[in-house]
Amino acid sequence: MRLEEVELVHVRLPLVRPFVTARGTTTHKDCVLVHVRTAGGSAGWGECVAEAAPTYAPEFVGGAWLVLRDHLVPRLLAGAPLSEVRGHHMAKAAIETALLDAELTTKGTSLATHLGATRDRVPAGVVVELGEDPAATAASALARAAEGYRRIKVKIAPGRDREHLAAVRAEIGRTVPLWADANGSYTLDDVEHLAALDVDLLEQPLRAGDLLDHARLTARLDVVVCLDESIDSVDSARLALHLRAADALCVKPGRLGGLRAAVAVHDACVEANVPVWCGGMLETGIGRAANLALAALDGFTLPADLSASRRYFAQDLTESFELDAAGCIAVPAAPGLGVAVDERLVRAFAVRTERLTGR
Ligand code: MG
DSSP states (O other): OOEEEEEEEEEEEEEEEEEEETTEEEEEEEEEEEEEEETTSOEEEEEEOOBSSTTSSSOBHHHHHHHIIIIIHHHHHHTOOGGGSOSOHHHHHHHHHHHHHHHHHHHTOBHHHHHTOOOSEEEBOEEEOOOSSHHHHHHHHHHHHHHTOSOEEEEOBTTBSHHHHHHHHHHHTTTSOEEEEOTTOOOGGGHHHHHTSOOSEEEOOSOTTOHHHHHHHHHHOSSEEEESTTOOSHHHHHHHHHHTOOSEEEEOHHHHTSHHHHHHHHHHHHHHTOOEEEOOOSOOHHHHHHHHHHHTSTTBOSOBSOOOGGGTBSSOSSSOOOOOTTSEEEOOOSSBTOSOOOHHHHHHTEEEEEEEEOO
C-alpha cells in the first residue's frame, strides 16, 4: 500500500455536558485525527486519544501533533520504521488504525473480523461524574442504570468516595455492577479504607507506575482490583500479570501503542485467566468504532467503557452509536472501521490542519 498523503486534523468538539474527574473538568473533546490516502485511491482514519493536557497520560494533543508532523508521518511516508521513535504510543496507534482502515476497506473486511471478534454487540458500561453531593451522584447513576447500561462506574478520590458510593448503591442495588475508578489517587496506607468500600471492582487505586504496591494491595483486598493507567505497554501488562498486581486489566489501544498491542494484551490475559475489558477515552465515533471492534473479542468478559455517542456529543464525526434494549452497542460490520466519517463536520470542528505528502 503506497501512501500518497497523510493529513493531520486537530478537532475540538463540544461535549454535551462537562466531564468532571479528580483531575478537573473538560468541556470540549480535543484530539488529533490522522487521515491517510493511498496511491490506489483508498483512505483511512485514525484517532489519537491523547488529551488536551498531560494529566492522565504523558502524551497530549500539542505534543502528539508535533511528533506526528515532524517525526512519525515523515518516517511513514519514507517507509522507515515508526519504532525509530521512542514511546508516543497514542500517536503511533492513530497511524496504525488509519492504515488498517484503508487496507481493510480495500479488502472488504471489517476491523472486527480482522481482529478476531466473535460477537456482534458488546455490553456497554458508563462513567458517572461525581455530583455536588452523594444524592446528586446517586441520581445520575440511577438515570444511567434506567437507560440500560450494564455497569456503573463512579470516579472517586480521597474524601469523595464512601458516601457517594453508598448513595449510588442504595439507588441501583445489586442488579447493576458498581465500579469505582480512583485514577491512582490512594496509597497503600489506605488499604483498610479501600477494603470498606462497597464496590464490585476497584480501578487503579494506586499510582500508575507502582505495580509492586498494587500486588501487595491485591493480595490484601477481597474486591476485584483492576489496573488501567498502569497498563501502558505489552511489557507492563505481562509484568502485572506475573506479579499478580491486579485481578483484572483494562485495555486501551491508544495507550498500548495500537490495536495489535491491545490484542496481544487480551491474549495474555486470556492465557492467564484474568478478566479484561476495553476502556474508553471519550473517543469520537472514529475511535469508538475501533474500540467496539476490539471489545468484540471473546476475552473481553467485563463491560466496556463504551457509551452511546449522545452521552458525550450532540454531533459526532460519524453516525452515532446507540444503546440497545439489552444495554449493548452494535459492532460495526462494514469494511474497515465500518463507519462513515462526516468530513464536513471534521472541517467544521477543525482547529488546524496539515497535509504531508511523500516525495
Ligand atoms: Mg480508569
